[in-house]
Amino acid sequence: MGTRLGKQTIRLDQKPVIQAWASIAGAKEGQGPLARYFDDIVEDEYFGERSFEKAESKFIRETFAKIMMKGKVSPEDIQYIFGGDLLNQCIAVSYGIRETEIPFYGLYGACSTMAESMSLGSMMIEGGFAERVLCITSSHFCSAEKQFRFPLEFGSQRPPTSQWTVTGSGGVLLGKTGDGPRIIHITTGKIVDMGISDANDMGSAMAPAACDTITAHFTETALPQNHYDLIVTGDLGHHGKNLCAQLLEENGINVQEIYDDCGVMIFDREKQQTDCGGSGCACSAVVLGGYLLDKISKKELTRILFVSTGALHSPTSILQGESIPAIAHAVGIEMF
């Protein structure tokens, strides 16, 4: 049943296990510093399909298949899929999993989707509603540019605060039993909107939400600030990461030495010309399903706080002069 520790945090007493995980990334991610941790790197941005959207669905489909294989399970062993993506009407995941015949809950948490799906999935297991739940998300540089900014052919200039949407898909299989990393705490985000309205500076829009959730996590759990080996936000990028660290310090949380951001980790900023770093639902998902869970399962990391961050605006809301509401969901993962 879990134990409620405060307004936003639940401690999971059954400690759901991350039984399997996978990540498939695109070509640019495959040239970055985390390349060797991905299960597959796909050089073709179309992934053999006829559109970027279909390619993104294929990333989901292949990641799903990879998790089945690595977890040695079949679709009948899984009670629910929780998934979502950035595309309008979340078509990447809907088309990506439509043949699985697994009961499905579609999510929209923008780039917070990976932690959102794991929060809900782990409560399903903790609550006794499922033996196994699959959590999955994706993003694609080309489909995201086309939908949120300009078609690539337009060749628009990128401001220095802009980020590079990660191409790929990551997912995890959660279950009741096993030896894998376990989910111990979840801290659910609330919407934080500090009035930022520049859609080319998502890091600044999302940093206050990340700070809010991390602060709530430490306040409600009463864990010491050095409890984790790593606190990792989803896709704040270089600028947003610095801002988040500063905001945390203002809240009395001094975790600079153990704090990083998946958007910072995934690209080599200078060599890869990715401006402020990676973004997109897949950013935190492939870093988790690639690098982080590899390190945790080998006990090179033993406790991490995984905080996916999402900006809940749309191109329409920005054109109408609205600011960007943001949200961050945190999942505390530990290895025993």
Add this chain to the structure above:
Amino acid sequence: MGTRLGKQTIRLDQKPVIQAWASIAGAKEGQGPLARYFDDIVEDEYFGERSFEKAESKFIRETFAKIMMKGKVSPEDIQYIFGGDLLNQCIAVSYGIRETEIPFYGLYGACSTMAESMSLGSMMIEGGFAERVLCITSSHFCSAEKQFRFPLEFGSQRPPTSQWTVTGSGGVLLGKTGDGPRIIHITTGKIVDMGISDANDMGSAMAPAACDTITAHFTETALPQNHYDLIVTGDLGHHGKNLCAQLLEENGINVQEIYDDCGVMIFDREKQQTDCGGSGCACSAVVLGGYLLDKISKKELTRILFVSTGALHSPTSILQGESIPAIAHAVGIEMF
């Protein structure tokens, strides 16, 4: 913890209570047969705002406030909001609830969102994770036409199978205790895609998903076919409702006399020129938060199976020649 009855169905042994509910509808809905059941009818399609999208967020905000008032609760009493809508990136709900400071899980289930949010919300309560959860959704004829079809100014012709997106918002407050209607069963949908690719014939695309979920519900619960006073789908419309009834009959489920559809119920087809009937997330939401829960709380209905139906395509997927994946989630509501 609930009891798993089969692949898709959970029986909720704690029987979460629908403590309060509300519905606010637009002008056209306010001229229909269910008008007197809505809490408010808003004549102005802009709801005093400067865009249809902002108006839709205001429907959410006002419905939220109405539920607080009717349930005699304040935001601090609510542990989670589950919500979503049809707009790209679900901005209606994100902007609509951004001031509430309540932990939020964003959903995308297209027009199945009302039952999706109630399924997850009731498991949160059954699992002991929350005392109270708010479930909410919206849609708006003008924002939906603009986004999914053509701007209204274009004056496009409507084919006879087309449906009329309901303007409004509906929501429910679920809790552990109280005298209200209770959620006894949830049957979670899986994606069903029968190859329909006509986005002007959503009823046909969604009917097989509704049939699949209703069939699973009766098979897994082993309830007699006359257990419910009413089985009500979300927004299949006239054509889809007939198709669903026919498909159910082929599966040996003969419920014609107790079967209806919110899209059929909400408009007077002949007087209101709404073609095949209502659609949109708000269709099942305002019929539930208006008519249905009124009837149940007065024991004029005692057991209903509420089945919201969603089409998980996007305008882009249709232009790329894809068919329409559909899903239906069922919630069994009973009054003691």
